[in-house]
Amino acid sequence: MAYIRKRGKKYEASVSNFVGGKSKPIRRSFNSKTEAKVWAAEIEVQKAKGTYQLFEKKSFDDYFENWIELYKEPIVSPTTLKHYDYTLNAIKTHFSNIPIQDIRRQQYQKFLNEFGQGKAKETVAKVHGHIRSCVRDAIEDRLIQIDFTRKTTPIWTIEAKKSNEKHLSYKESEKLLKSIWNNINAGLGYSLLLLILTSGMRFGEVVGLTRKDFDFQNNTININKSWGYKKDSPSGFGPTKNEQSNRTIKVDKLTMEHFKNLFQKTESNIHDLVFFSPESKYKVISNTNANKLLKKLLLELDIKPITIHGLRHTHASVLLFKKASIHYVSERLGHSDIETTLKEYTHVLKELRLQDERLTVQTFENMAV
Numbered sequence: 001m002a003y004i005r006k007r008g009k010k011y012e013a014s015v016s017n018f019v020g021g022k023s024k025p026i027r028r029s030f031n032s033k034t035e036a037k038v039w040a041a042e043i044e045v046q047k048a049k050g051t052y053q054l055f056e057k058k059s060f061d062d063y064f065e066n067w068i069e070l071y072k073e074p075i076v077s078p079t080t081l082k083h084y085d086y087t088l089n090a091i092k093t094h095f096s097n098i099p100i101q102d103i104r105r106q107q108y109q110k111f112l113n114e115f116g117q118g119k120a121k122e123t124v125a126k127v128h129g130h131i132r133s134c135v136r137d138a139i140e141d142r143l144i145q146i147d148f149t150r151k152t153t154p155i156w157t158i159e160a161k162k163s164n165e166k167h168l169s170y171k172e173s174e175k176l177l178k179s180i181w182n183n184i185n186a187g188l189g190y191s192l193l194l195l196i197l198t199s200g201m202r203f204g205e206v207v208g209l210t211r212k213d214f215d216f217q218n219n220t221i222n223i224n225k226s227w228g229y230k231k232d233s234p235s236g237f238g239p240t241k242n243e244q245s246n247r248t249i250k251v252d253k254l255t256m257e258h259f260k261n262l263f264q265k266t267e268s269n270i271h272d273l274v275f276f277s278p279e280s281k282y283k284v285i286s287n288t289n290a291n292k293l294l295k296k297l298l299l300e301l302d303i304k305p306i307t308i309h310g311l312r313h314t315h316a317s318v319l320l321f322k323k324a325s326i327h328y329v330s331e332r333l334g335h336s337d338i339e340t341t342l343k344e345y346t347h348v349l350k351e352l353r354l355q356d357e358r359l360t361v362q363t364f365e366n367m368a369v
Contacts, residue, residue, distance in 0.1 A: 001015075001016050002014065002015045002016075002037075002040035002041070002043070002044055003015075004033060004036045004037060004040065006033075007029070009031075010029045010030065010031065011029070011030050011031070011032060011033045011035070011036040012027060012028070012029050012030075012036070013027065013028050013029075013030065013036035013037070013039050013040040014026070014027045014040075015027075015040055015043045015044060015047070017047070026043055028101075030104075031104070031106065039145065039146070042145055043145070046145075057099035057100075057101050057102070058099060058100055058101075058143065059095075059096075059097050059098060059099055059100070060091055060095045060098055060099065060100040060103060061088065061091045061092045061095060061096065061097075063100050063134070063138060063143070064087070064088055064091050064131075064134050065088055067134045067137060067138075068081075068084045068085075068088065071137070072084055075242065075243055076241070076242055077226065077238060077239045077240060077241045077242070078233070078234050078238060078239075079204075079232070079233060079241065080241055080242065082232065083126060083130070084130060086127070087126075087127045087130040087131065090115055090127055091131070094111045094114065094115065095111070100135075100138060100143065100144055101143070101144055103148050104148055105146075105148045105149075105150065105151070105152060107148070108131075108148045108149055108152055109152045109153070112124070112128065112152055112153065112154050112155050113155050115127065115155075116154060116155035116156045116157060117155075117157055118157055118158065119156050119157065119158060120156055120158040120159070121154070121156045121158075121159075123156070124154045124155065124156045125154055128149070128152075128154045131149060132147075132149045135147055135148065135149050166306060166307075166309075166310050166313050167306060167310050167313035167314040167316075167317045168303065168306060168310070168314045168317075170317075170318055170321050172301075172303050173197065173314050173318055175301050175303065176197065176297060176298065176301065176303070177194075177197060177198075179297050179300070179301055180193050180194050180197070180297070181194070183297075184258065187293075188275060188277075188285060189285055189289065189290060189293045190293070191258065191259070191262060191275075192206060192207075192275055192285055192290055193290065193293065193294055193297070193308075193311065194255060194258065195251075195255065195259075196308065196311045196312060196315070197311050197314065197315055198251060198252055198255045198315070199221065199249060199251055199255075199315065200249075200312050200315035200316055200319075200332055200333050201221075201223060201249075201312065202226070202241065202245075202309075202312060202334075203229065203287055203290070203308050203309065204226035204227060204228075204229060204233070204238075204241075205223050205225075205226050205240060205245070205334075206275065207226075207227045207229050207273070207275045207284040207285060208225045208226040208227035208237060208238075208273075209221070209223075209273070209274045209275070210271070210272040210273060210274065211263055211268060211272050211274060212272065213274075214256070214259055214260075214263075214274075216256055216260050218250075219250060219251055219252070219253055219256045220248050220249060220250055220251065221248070221249055221251055222248045223240065223245065223246065223247050223248070223249065223334065224240065224246045225237050225238065225239065225240060226238050226239065226240055226241075227273070227282070227284055228282060229282045229284055229286065229287055230282070230287065233282075236271075237271075240334065241334065241336075242334070242336045243336075244331075244334055244335060244336050244337075245334035246334075247331065247332070247334050249332055259274070271283070287308060290308050291307055291308050294306070294307070294308060294311070312333070313344075313345075316329050316332075316333055316341075316344075316345060316348075317345065317348050319332070320345055320348045320349065320352065321348065321352070323352070326338065326341055326342065326345075326349070329341055329345075
């Protein structure tokens with residue numbers, strides 16, 4: 001039997017429960033009487049079905065930390081793991097020692113409002129996504145009954161760069177590609193730019209490539225590792241960003257032929273790295289130097305500079321512009337799921353939708369003539 005009573009400004013719901021023959025009611029406080037009734041009814045149903053499990057209260061930060069260790073550490077890269085640690089620190093700051101069972105939607109929205117101050121959309125969205133996944137697993141574990149992240153709104157105060165500032169247009173990418181080919185024998189950096197533009201690989205994946213990863217018979221490249229190229233990266237070879245990032249991609253014949261000739265003309269090194277640079281701190285072409293070279297080429301072409309990571313966005317944008325399926329692009333980029341691709345390239349998909357609308361209208365207008 002359930003009882004609802006008002007205690008101060010709160011409503012306490014109490015459901016009768018017996019453990020070892022002794023009365024141990026299940027109690028919870030709510031801001032409204034309706035919320036208290038709904039919760040009590042759910043507990044009664046679960047008790048009747050025998051599915052209710054009484055857990056000791058566990059702090060949100062402890063549960064999230066254990067969740068990372070159990071579900072994320074075994075499958076994500078050290079770099080991605082740092083993002084989860086960032087979320088953990090945010091939880092510790094805002095929900096220190098608060099049981100996950102006691103968190104309500106209003107409290108979580110307040111957290112989003114405060115956390116979003118001075119942060120960009122991407123940062124807030126990533127933290128919100130981590131917490132939502134964790135909360136859903138907590139519901140699966142029957143640790144909590146209500147998803148307190150549902151119908152909450154992430155808040156941010158710093159606007160990210162516009163989408164068109166992160167990638168080149170089709171014509172701009174065409175100019176850049178021609179410029180890279182014109183300078184291809186001027187240094188290994190141009191080969192690196194070529195490969196990122198024509199493959200869409202992440203920088204860490206590219207500098208982690210060895211000669212054995214190239215299959216010249218089938219014109220494919222096997223991507224199954226990365227290389228630590230910055231201060232917070234693991235030293236030497238490491239895993240890719242996620243399980244889906246381990247992939248084999250098809251590359252155009254011209255690019256593959258260039259690397260085939262390059263391998264024949266140059267000697268290998270102790271790690272068999274394609275973009276080995278003995279003078280560099282991390283023994284590969286540095287991200288800084290690669291960005292400088294890309295900026296130089298783009299300025300010469302009178303194109304607004306983008307970053308090396310922007311070349312990856314450019315590769316995907318070109319494929320979508322040419323009507324490659326979103327599923328294929330997602331797989332080629334090594335995204336963890338298609339939602340990531342849809343979110344990242346919404347601007348391109350909107351442009352394509354307008355083209356499809358015009359095509360639809362023109363098709364039936366021409367049929368009527």
